[in-house]
Amino acid sequence: MKDLLKNIRELILSARTAVVHSVDLIQVLTNFEIGRRIVEHEQQGSKRAEYGKALLKALSAELTAEFGRGFSRSNLEYMRRFYLTYQDRTLRIAQAQSAIFLPDGKSQMPSGKFPGTSKSQIPSGKLVAPFSLSWSQYVFLTSIDNLDERRFYEIEADSNDWSLPELKCQFNSGLYERLALSRDKDGVRKLAAEGQIVAQPEDLLKEPYVLEFLGLDEQAKYSESDLETAIIDKLEHFLLELGKGFLFEARQKRFTFDEEHFFVDLVLYNRLLRCYVLIDLKIGKLTHQHLGQMQMYVNYFDRFVKLDDEHPTVGIILCRKKHDALVEITLPEDANIHAQEYRLYLPDKELLRQKLVEWGEEAERNRG
Known part of the structure; x- marks a missing residue:
């Protein structure tokens, strides 16, 4: 009885966690698609900033009247910026939006396809979700201009299961800069590509x-x-x-x-x-x-x-x-x-960033 109860509890908890992640992914994918359509509509019309502001204002009014909260002008601007930031993942996003996942982990492709992507472009097999964090976390990440730094925090937030407050706290503490300052050039590149991997004693270090x-x-x-x-x-x-x-x-x-x-x-x-x-x-x-x-x-x-x-x-x-x-x-x-x-x-993040730039320039001079 106890083993049965334990197994059922684990199944229910696992299912609830999967539902939460699925809801987050659907919201993120939907917002990405909204952002894509806004950008493509802008490209077909006027490119003036005034046109874009008026478009988002009118769109916000219509969507809010029909669907309620969540479609303010600022939120639509976040979706637009989100697409522009992560548009290099379009193929992976097409897979996630087009695939039907089966219990054995395989996938089938329905007749409908992601706009702008032919079905032949989408490889079969087990798919990897293009996004793993919540929408609020991606809103924060899009405010990070440095691509390597943004990738690092996305990887770390996912692998460490950070909440949004924890993500902001790590960012404000300059975690990326402090880890980068204690590494060589190759180590900095690995931070952006893999996050913090602890494989040798030097990987433990931060500065400061x-x-x-x-x-x-x-x-x-x-x-x-x-x-x-x-x-x-x-x-x-x-x-x-x-x-x-x-x-x-x-x-x-x-x-x-x-x-x-x-x-x-x-x-x-x-x-x-x-x-x-x-x-x-x-x-x-x-x-x-x-x-x-x-x-x-x-x-x-x-x-x-x-x-x-x-x-x-x-x-x-x-x-x-x-x-x-x-x-x-x-x-x-x-x-x-x-x-x-x-x-x-x-620490002052700007000072850390400047120190990282100076460190990089000094390393390049030493190599030359």
Whole structure:
């Protein structure tokens, strides 16, 4: 009885989730088609901006009178912009609008076809939905001008099941820029094409980390112990800021070596990389002693803690101001240790973007 009840519950919940996603997809596809028809009508008539405004105003009045809310002039403009932004997906959208999905995952094509697309252009077989987010999320995404950045947030919102507020929060924190600034050119291209894929220790890094959720005053004095306590109190937020796959193990983890006790501020484990991640918190200037200490922590975990089938330990020093030259001269090139800056406030996205542009220009000069 219990197994039967469990199976039926799972079936019902799965069906309800599928219905919600289907409704979202139908709305998004319908709005895309409305936007397409508005754009094509404009192209056949006057191209003056005044004509477009008058058209949307008149169209809004007629549609609202017949169908009610949802067809304001601003919403119609969103649909128009949505089509212009994603018109490169027209073939995939044609598949989704024309296909009849069967229980076994196969599809048949009805006699009706998507306007402007011949049936012969639509390949058979299992189809991939052209859109996976809600309409409100796509309205927000169309406001992002940078194509790579927009693709990144669409992929991440889908893979992490972000709500609209969560999507806006990640955007406002400059997640794309902060990840991009800690990668090389190829890594930035992968961000746009695949989202954040954690396959090596460098994939965990951001520049900088944003700890504004801790509520610490940037101008007030606080100790490393205060910082650590605030992080533990907001551990869920901290793990989300660190990124994908992190699990918390301990704070002030003690180990003894040569009859002397040592304490690691935070010990985490990343299940995607299958490795320990040690975090040391520093509020002052980064020194070579800090780097040497972290190297010793990492060496100890690699030799006495990690299992044979686990990957090498990663050390991250979170500091107010890092010193790249000092890190480079102090640590060997293959060291799994990184000094990363943190901020107690949301960074200015424009400054992050400018920094990313300057970083790209510098990388091109170095290659030349």
